[in-house]
Amino acid sequence: MAIEKLETYQDERLPLVITKQESRLYMSFIYVAFIALLIGGLMGLLQVLVRSGHFTLPAGIDYYQVLTVHGVILALVLTTFFIIGFQFALMGKTVGISDRQRRLGWLSFWTMTIGTAITATTILLGKASVLYTFYAPLQAHPAFYIGLTLVIVGSWIAAFVNFHQLAVWKKKHPGEKSPLLAFMVCINMAMWLICSIGVAVSVLFHIIPWSLGWIPSINVLLSRTLFWYFGHPLVYFWLLPAYMAWYAIIPKIIGGKIFSDALARLSFVLFLFFSIPVGLHHQLTEPGLDSTWKFIQVVLTLMVVIPSLMTAFSMFATFEITGRKKGYGGLFGWLKHLPWKDVRFVAPFVGMLAFIPGGAGGIINASHQMNSLVHNTIWVTGHFHLTVATTVVLTFFGVAYWLIPHLTGRTLTKSINNLGLVQTYLWAIGMTIMSAAMHIQGLLGGPRRSNFSDYGGTEQAAEWGWYQLAQAIGGSILFIAIILMVYIVAKLAFFAPKGEEEFPIAEEEENAEPTPMWLENWKLWIAITIALILFAYTVPIMDVIQNAPPGSPPFDWPIGNS
Amino acid sequence: MHIHKFEKYWLIAGIGGLIVFLVILGFGAFYLGTHPQSHGIVIDPENIEANEAFKKENLGLHEIGDGKYVLNVVASAFNYDLGVDEDGKPVKHIQIPKDSKVLIQATTPDVIHGFNIAGTNANMMVEPGYISSMEVTFKKPGEYTLVCNEYCGTGHHLMYATVEVVE
Amino acid sequence: MSAKEKKVHHDKEPDLRGTLASVSLVGLFIVITWVGAFTLFLSRGF
Ligand code: HEM
Numbered sequence: 001m002a003i004e005k006l007e008t009y010q011d012e013r014l015p016l017v018i019t020k021q022e023s024r025l026y027m028s029f030i031y032v033a034f035i036a037l038l039i040g041g042l043m044g045l046l047q048v049l050v051r052s053g054h055f056t057l058p059a060g061i062d063y064y065q066v067l068t069v070h071g072v073i074l075a076l077v078l079t080t081f082f083i084i085g086f087q088f089a090l091m092g093k094t095v096g097i098s099d100r101q102r103r104l105g106w107l108s109f110w111t112m113t114i115g116t117a118i119t120a121t122t123i124l125l126g127k128a129s130v131l132y133t134f135y136a137p138l139q140a141h142p143a144f145y146i147g148l149t150l151v152i153v154g155s156w157i158a159a160f161v162n163f164h165q166l167a168v169w170k171k172k173h174p175g176e177k178s179p180l181l182a183f184m185v186c187i188n189m190a191m192w193l194i195c196s197i198g199v200a201v202s203v204l205f206h207i208i209p210w211s212l213g214w215i216p217s218i219n220v221l222l223s224r225t226l227f228w229y230f231g232h233p234l235v236y237f238w239l240l241p242a243y244m245a246w247y248a249i250i251p252k253i254i255g256g257k258i259f260s261d262a263l264a265r266l267s268f269v270l271f272l273f274f275s276i277p278v279g280l281h282h283q284l285t286e287p288g289l290d291s292t293w294k295f296i297q298v299v300l301t302l303m304v305v306i307p308s309l310m311t312a313f314s315m316f317a318t319f320e321i322t323g324r325k326k327g328y329g330g331l332f333g334w335l336k337h338l339p340w341k342d343v344r345f346v347a348p349f350v351g352m353l354a355f356i357p358g359g360a361g362g363i364i365n366a367s368h369q370m371n372s373l374v375h376n377t378i379w380v381t382g383h384f385h386l387t388v389a390t391t392v393v394l395t396f397f398g399v400a401y402w403l404i405p406h407l408t409g410r411t412l413t414k415s416i417n418n419l420g421l422v423q424t425y426l427w428a429i430g431m432t433i434m435s436a437a438m439h440i441q442g443l444l445g446g447p448r449r450s451n452f453s454d455y456g457g458t459e460q461a462a463e464w465g466w467y468q469l470a471q472a473i474g475g476s477i478l479f480i481a482i483i484l485m486v487y488i489v490a491k492l493a494f495f496a497p498k499g500e501e502e503f504p505i506a507e508e509e510e511n512a513e514p515t516p517m518w519l520e521n522w523k524l525w526i527a528i529t530i531a532l533i534l535f536a537y538t539v540p541i542m543d544v545i546q547n548a549p550p551g552s553p554p555f556d557w558p559i560g561n562s
Numbered sequence: 563m564h565i566h567k568f569e570k571y572w573l574i575a576g577i578g579g580l581i582v583f584l585v586i587l588g589f590g591a592f593y594l595g596t597h598p599q600s601h602g603i604v605i606d607p608e609n610i611e612a613n614e615a616f617k618k619e620n621l622g623l624h625e626i627g628d629g630k631y632v633l634n635v636v637a638s639a640f641n642y643d644l645g646v647d648e649d650g651k652p653v654k655h656i657q658i659p660k661d662s663k664v665l666i667q668a669t670t671p672d673v674i675h676g677f678n679i680a681g682t683n684a685n686m687m688v689e690p691g692y693i694s695s696m697e698v699t700f701k702k703p704g705e706y707t708l709v710c711n712e713y714c715g716t717g718h719h720l721m722y723a724t725v726e727v728v729e
Numbered sequence: 730m731s732a733k734e735k736k737v738h739h740d741k742e743p744d745l746r747g748t749l750a751s752v753s754l755v756g757l758f759i760v761i762t763w764v765g766a767f768t769l770f771l772s773r774g775f
Pocket residue numbers: 040041042044045047048067068070071074075078131132133381385388389393447448449450451471474475476478479482
């Protein structure tokens with residue numbers, strides 16, 4: 001019984017043991033995530049093939065229907081399910097979960113899964129080819145939005161369970177600092193809750209009634225602004241779980257210690273502050289928003305670079321300190337000690353490398369007027385295939401290699417490990433080719449979200465064609481890597497030899513300086529977050545509402561939904 | 563909280579670098595007026611012809627004197643309306659003399675579109691209810707593709723025209 | 730924390746020359762790409 005379990009472990013140090021029942025919950029999320037990877041990857045393959053100009057979709061399937069599946073299933077389903085499953089496992093391991101909390105976890109899972117099924121059905125029926133951003137006044141079938149709302153509501157249940165898990169632990173451990181990973185999970189979920197309220201309000205009170213015909217028209221710019229209030233923190237919601245693995249798990253895998261518990265927490269607090277009040281940087285080339293407020297949010301956007309600078313330093317420092325302790329000297333000698341044959345390290349490490357061009361590209365995207373160089377070009381697609389589809393996804397794979405066998409009572413064997421290394425290299429090669437081609441084609445003006453077209457036979461379009469061919473080559477390699485990954489996951493979940501796989505959680509240095517308690521001042525952090533949001537958004541939103549043009553009726557025919 | 567000396571250097575340099583970026587951008591935007599387009603001018607999407615610029619006869623490229631032009635465009639699913647030529651055929655190709663100043667004005671009666679003269683900084687969102695506009699000077703002769711770069715429906719990739727900058 | 734403790738900690742500040750070099754390379758990369766993009770932006774004129 002969970003209560004007993006908590007009591008049993010009350011006096012022991014971390015970590016706790018994850019029971020079979022708990023494992024089943026965590027694994028359910030992870031299964032959905034990898035099914036999503038397979039389906040989404042197949043769509044990705046179809047996209048690059050179609051865009052190469054040498055392949056047409058059979059049976060009247062529309063390119064944009066395929067792209068909607070790809071975006072929704074990878075950016076929304078794969079990420080959210082993996083994150084929630086992973087975060088539940090981290091909470092279970094560091095602060096424990098009660099029976100009631102676990103049952104609520106299942107409620108969260110089923111709400112999200114049913115929502116996903118509803119949304120997927122409308123897309124497959126061709127009633128919702130609106131892409132994963134569903135910009136009004138394109139109108140999908142109402143069930144598309146209702147399904148997505150359920151996914152979000154399900155994730156909120158998980159958020160409240162996570163908060164409650166930490167609260168129960170704190171009550172049992174008065175005056176102690178919370179476990180680092182539990183702290184990080186709660187920061188991420190707090191951010192998620194605060195930002196997803198924006199899109200939920202927009203969808204529930206605005207888009208769903210409008211798509212049902214209950215209200216005749218919609219304020220397009222308001223719905224977009226609320227979407228991007230959610231859309232930027234969304235990308236940090238993906239990134240922070242990867243950072244959790246980098247800060248608190250990777251050091252253990254390489255045989256080192258956490259570089260600084262306090263700085264890790266501080267960077268997460270900064271992410272909470274600056275992830276949300278920055279959504280206008282996605283709307284820089286829009287006609288209805290004031291330039292000064294755009295610039296203010298650009299400034300805030302560059303602030304969110306700071307915690308990533310801190311993270312870069314921490315990662316290198318962890319590697320260097322560990323290497324030096326093992327006796328590797330010189331300026332870069334410590335690189336040699338890293339476990340280059342351990343996929344639990346190599347996959348996330350390649351993810352870290354990808355974040356260097358990914359982050360640099362992000363700064364360019366957010367650079368106010370310079371955004372017009374890249375806005376809505378395929379450069380942007382190249383950018384987030386580095387950030388989310390490499391940095392985040394490879395880190396998640398790196399986690400899956402030990403988390404899945406840990407939860408299923410199996411082991412990561414040498415041969416699966418080596419297969420994982422091949423998987424990582426294939427991903428790195430495929431993505432380098434595809435993403436580089438996208439970046440260059442984007443700078444040449446090639447648009448994103450576009451089926452193959454010769455644009456009336458212009459020279460420019462002919463030039464883009466070559467890059468689209470390169471993307472097809474890179475994308476095909478990526479698809480092979482996805483098949484390999486799904487095979488590995490199936491193996492780890494059902495066929496690998498029984499045994500015990502370690503759940504690696506790094507510890508602090510013996511003599512580490514104590515983490516100041518003010519870092520746990522949740523009320524203050526939330527208050528500052530809300531104050532920053534009010535500062536950045538009150539005037540722009542009032543402006544959008546007060547100076548609104550006549551609203552827009554729904555348009556269903558452009559997406560073939562009439 | 564202890565911060566390693568080198569981490570302090572790194573953060574100071576990093577934050578300093580970001581400030582330099584912002585000062586450059588801010589100088590360009592506020593002093594030289596290179597803000598990304600945004601004028602907040604509204605229009606009734608169901609009656610765009612109420613605005614002089616988007617009356618049928620005013621669409622397309624018009625010279626307004628000494629090397630200055632206006633280009634009025636209606637973007638709709640899935641077409642850029644650039645007016646008609648002498649034979650009454652829709653214009654799909656426009657020629658602009660090099661170095662002339664062109665004021666682009668665009669709007670839409672239906673869904674969101676993009677407007678990008680590929681390979682130039684003329685890149686804007688076109689949204690129902692608003693007029694997107696920006697002034698550009700084309701310095702490099704050549705043929706440019708005008709593409710819709712915001713998804714607007716199943717014919718999104720078929721929405722284009724060409725802009726030729728001539729000597 | 731007492732002054733003495735702080736001192737003790739300070740003496741043991743780890744050798745992070747390699748880290749400083751690494752992040753400097755990252756910083757250099759960011760600056761080069763940004764300047765490159767900005768130059769392209771300017772060359773496309775206004
Ligand atoms: C086999 C691997 C993959 C291939 C070949 C691939 C290919 C592509 C291509 C070609 C596009 C752009 C299509 C267009 O703009 O017309 C695209 C868009 C996208 N991809 Fe991928 N991708 C892959 C994996 C992933 C993964 C793992 C993720 C996320 C975790 C992801 C997320 C996205 C998103 C969010 C979009 C944007 C969709 C939109 O603009 O509506 N992709 N992908």
